[in-house]
Amino acid sequence: METKNIGLRGIEVADTRISNIDGEKGKLIYRGFDILDLTENSSFEETAYLLLYDDLPTKTQLDEFNAKLVDARYIPKQMQKNMGNWRKDADPMDMLQAFVAALAGYYDEEFANKEASYEKAINLIAKVPTIVASWHRIRNGLDPVEPDSSLSHAANFLYMMFGEKPDSEVEKIFDVCLILHADHTFNASTFTARQVASTRAHMYSASSAAIGALSGELHGGANTEVMKMLLEIEEIGKVEEWIKEKMKNNERIMGMGHAVYKTYDPRAQVLKELSRKLATKTKDPWFDITEKVETVTISEMKSQKNRDIYPNVDLYSASLYYMLKIPMDLNTPIFAISRVVGWAAHIIEEKFAEAAPKPALYRPKATYVGKYCGPEGCEYKTLDLRK
Template sequence: MSEETRLKNTGLRGVTVADSAISFIDGEKGVLIYRGYRIEDLADRSSFMETAFLLLFGTLPSNEQLAGFTQEVKDNRTVPDFIIESMQQWPKDARPMDVLQATVPMLAMADSQSDVLDRDLCLKKSIALIAKLPTLVAAWHRIRHDQPVLAPDPELDHAGNFLWMLHGEKPTEATARDLDVCLILHADHTFNASTFAAREVVSTRASLYSGVAAGLGALSGSLHGGANAKVMEMLLKLENEADVEGWVKKQLSDGDRIMGMGHAIYKTGDPRAAYLKKMGQRLGEETGGKWASISKRIEETALAIFAKRGKTTILPNVDFNSAPVYYLMGIPTDLMTPIFAISRVSGWCAHIIEEQFADAQGKPALYRPQAQYVGEYCGLMGCEYSPMDSRK
């Protein structure tokens, strides 16, 4: 098999593996839809709590349903003491994504029904995970800086409470709303790498916790959720660069990548990126931050070079624009991917439930793809096994 053919057979690109009613992307038109609703409408008019309800239950909630859902999330924000006590013994330089992934199985240990496959029970577990992940991320940030872990504030909404537990200061209403919108924009994205990982794991009838832990593992990679941290590292590197345009030109002429540019699906623009770009520009003007300006110079220079090369579909993605937004909120670079997870857990749980209960009996179809073998082959009898002392 040629190298070209081998590469075409990797990554499951373009391969449909399952039906889903949760979200839809039209990459050619730059459209993202959750359960039939465009992401722009949700970002402008909804809240993360309402969006999470939509993803889990399939419909927009009534006032009464939203109030009940929001209260249930607030009631589940606290995590078991043994988890916090354990985290306090962990190396202070541990990566936050590793910490977050490690805590999810601990939540399973605290759940005597962690492996029970019942739809209503899985919905309750999903709500608990949506509630607890922000607490865990904030707790780890304070533990590693030798600061006391703060209790959730029941008076604050989901995004505002996270910022309170993280910084120890109650955020402004505008900042809390900005983060809430970010959570809406990141909540789901069809069969991305982490969602597929979660669905594949629970297709074995593994627990919802196992699926979420798998999603976290996939999200931690620099080609997926970890890309936003890489974008911010790039921006920080260019903080005092006098010739940003020259840096971009050299980067591309050397065959290197510009982090946050390009997407596997969107060919005419990522609708989430467009929304975050405007937010970043506004926050930059309000705070005097330079990141929006640097981002704009990188984007304009890179797009001009791509256009000359005929690569007009390489455009900024959600990571390119979310990184400066988070940074301007005072969120450390290595917490940007965990915040992605705080949002995406709502989508993962929706997909896990869809996968586990696709049939009326709640019997998921085991994912078992085939591989094209390209290794050594000596016929059906196999290669001849030679003694150790006769091998070259």
Template sequence: MTEQAAPRAGLEGVAVADSAIAKIDGTVGELRYCGYLIKDLADHSDFVETSALLWDGELPKQDKLAKLRTDMRQQRGLPTLALDLVQRLAGEQSPMDCLRTVVSALAIGDDVLTTDDAVNRERAIRLTAQLPTIVAAYDRVRKGKSIVEPREDLTHAANFLYMLTGTVPSDEEAEIFDTCLVLHAEHGFNASTFAARVTAATMSDIYSAVTSAIGTLRGPLHGGANTAVMNTLLEIGSVDAVEAHLDGMLARREKIMGFGHRVYKVVDPRALILKQFARDLAKQKGEPKWFEMSERLEELMKSRKGIDMNVDFYSASTYHYMGIDADLFTCVFAMSRVAGWTAHVLEQCANNRLIRPRANWVGPDDRDYVAVDQRS
């Protein structure tokens, strides 16, 4: 029998490809997109420019960026079929289920067998422009409100909040939301991105890759954690109740959502920026409770378990302060990460090899077939 190497559970620490999109140094809490520190992008860039960086590997020059902004603004609308689907599904499916189904349906009418780079780039731009429209329309329909058409004069972030609420947000709120999108846009070979690359590596189409990624993101160990964080905060209810609630969860050996990370051994740099947003919004809205509860939970998790918060932790209270429903948080994550997913599809396709790992065999040895009437 040939010797089998022990598998790496969860592929921890295994490098599966070369990539030039995101670099993460988990030992010092550093994240860079294409070489640029996340803090610099959060401070100086915006979501559309950051998407261009992810797709092209370079910050766009002025004319290219202006064209991209126009293209994305013009492509926010949904085809009739997709809108019909949103209306049909809004009362029946959860937001992430609806998003996954509608993104899959966006392939209808497109010649998906054409997978060359130029066409895939156009699709990446269109998908990134359209995801917010799906999410906002879903929320409006399920609340019995009329769908708000996208407005070309608003930024990507402001337009989403406008389509969601029917009101143009303040510049400050739109900017905070835009930065949240920058922070979530890319994170290397996380589970959903890996799923997208595995799909693309079979030479399937970009819609299928993004659909796989959305299905993977929704799990509570990945993007679903931000919704789960908010549900935990709602369940706890007050700052005074945080400690007993946390101790109860830890005694039952439950995972505390929004904490821990496979790659970061220190605090996630994105979480620090989001914490400041949650603090600012708490003050602005005159509703400190959600921030204070989060901060108490953060301190207690650190002292009880030595585990740091991750990106999902303060994104929960930040989005809550913006009036976004908790079950939409993972969709908001997808609206941003679609830029990273599609950048990875482009990178995978540019130098493709089928991704096909193997498993160590732990099942029974050779067996003789037993007829159905002779099975014990």
């Protein structure tokens, strides 16, 4: 029997100019630029421009792009009213998925040309943080905080969440987190977005589908699960027993392992150092516990399965966000606040790629292994003849 490539691992399904991963070297580039250079020198807004427009912006281009993002931060008041009708304990990813799809009901869906698609992309990138922060306030019985046009994308989100402007150190940390999560080639949610876009569905629809894909714990949802794990473990002395028990039962340790990296995820390296730095300041135990989770998982994997395993992007973002006082169920929506840039860039590429081979409607093949009668099908029997 032919062996199938489960989960499409290693199969190249399209060309992309947007990002590239070297899984052996642990290197990630966005449009030709190493993410480590971008986290050192760029801002989320500049990185978003790069991902969308295939080049770093000039000062004028960046100013114009920023102005458009700032203008588009508002969401309809009616949408915030509707949020008030949701259960307060609803999962924020479900809420985000629904309200991103609902944007199509408020804004023109014109998506037929590239220019209109960029406008939709900006609208989406600007509004996703406002949706997440509004929901967070509303579920806690608080009024949403209006966006502040003087603040950066990163600072404005934290301001809309907490009603206070973050200091410059926190703003920088959060900005770096947003840069790191913005794109990652054909990961599950981006592939979902591209697949939906390949049917000529519009940007809000494709992004809403991508949010669904991101929410699962094997993908973006892992960062929430990591924090749950840390809280359950509670203290560093309990890590070894906890991890060994899980791995003995063949359970997965969230935040560890990756489908592409065969070495340290470069984003995890940056987040680890940020988390370490913040923990020194806050004296929280979460960084130390996470580091121990990493070392115990690595050694258990080696001794149980003789395999290497490394942290992925979700391992250290969990403790970092927790120390920034972000509720853990918002870890994955925050991932979406950043990844929406990648989705939008990929949706536009999927629809408007100029170079051959042009993308086509995704439609893979399946092997029918139906239990009855083989590929020819069965003879239909009426109810009275069935046993």
